[in-house]
Amino acid sequence: AQSVTQLGSHVSVSEGALVLLRCNYSSSVPPYLFWYVQYPNQGLQLLLKYTSAATLVKGINGFEAEFKKSETSFHLTKPSAHMSDAAEYFCAVSAGNQFYFGTGTSLTVIP
Amino acid sequence: EAQVTQNPRYLITVTGKKLTVTCSQNMNHEYMSWYRQDPGLGLRQIYYSMNVEVTDKGDVPEGYKVSRKEKRNFPLILESPSPNQTSLYFCASSAGIGYGETQYFGPGTRLLVL
Numbered sequence: 001a002q003s004v005t006q007l008g009s010h011v012s013v014s015e016g017a018l019v020l021l022r023c024n025y026s027s028s029v030p031p032y033l034f035w036y037v038q039y040p041n042q043g044l045q046l047l048l049k050y051t052s053a054a055t056l057v058k059g060i061n062g063f064e065a066e067f068k069k070s071e072t073s074f075h076l077t078k079p080s081a082h083m084s085d086a087a088e089y090f091c092a093v094s095a096g097n098q099f100y101f102g103t104g105t106s107l108t109v110i111p
Numbered sequence: 112e113a114q115v116t117q118n119p120r121y122l123i124t125v126t127g128k129k130l131t132v133t134c135s136q137n138m139n140h141e142y143m144s145w146y147r148q149d150p151g152l153g154l155r156q157i158y159y160s161m162n163v164e165v166t167d168k169g170d171v172p173e174g175y176k177v178s179r180k181e182k183r184n185f186p187l188i189l190e191s192p193s194p195n196q197t198s199l200y201f202c203a204s205s206a207g208i209g210y211g212e213t214q215y216f217g218p219g220t221r222l223l224v225l
Contacts, residue, residue: 096208103153
């Protein structure tokens with residue numbers, strides 16, 4: 001079975017600091033990996049996705065993620081946090097006919 | 112505007128009273144899916160549909176039913192809701208599944224079962 005693990009259910013960073021949200025996956029085949037963001041009282045919005053092209057994927061709002069097969073990781077980063085980045089972030093993997101989500105990381109940005 | 116719509120957005124009901132949450136997409140997507148979101152558990156897939164009249168169980172299908180009679184609609188049915196089905200529900204659609212297609216999500220339906 002496929003699975004996604006997000007380390008750290010809550011992450012706090014200062015405004016302007018580096019954002020690093022961790023995601024590890026288990027998959028017996030090369031996966032399709034996604035990061036979604038959920039703002040309060042809203043649905044999920046795609047930030048970026050990996051589909052076996054470039055290993056460094058750039059997304060919206062200055063976010064990027066790097067696929068590392070040797071580490072089975074797909075960590076999300078942003079060089080400088082903004083107050084508007086405060087949200088819940090979900091890593092997900094598409095495998096077979098299903099989608100599997102991690103448990104989410106809540107990002108707090110401290111002014 | 113391309114979108115996934117869900118209705119109702121908020122629903123309070125009592126145990127055992129049948130309810131339906133509707134989902135509709137206007138993107139001509141073949142794949143549709145329902146998820147529930149619970150604190151600390153992330154999103155878990157309830158049911159999915161590869162196309163009209165083709166549905167299959169996800170990871171947490173107990174207590175739920177779905178149907179896909181039209182491509183655009185994918186209602187979620189709770190025939191006898193119980194308090195453990197209190198949750199936030201999301202419908203999603205994508206052009207397909209298996210090649211990294213993006214899932215587009217509805218705004219969510221918050222359900223409280225008393």
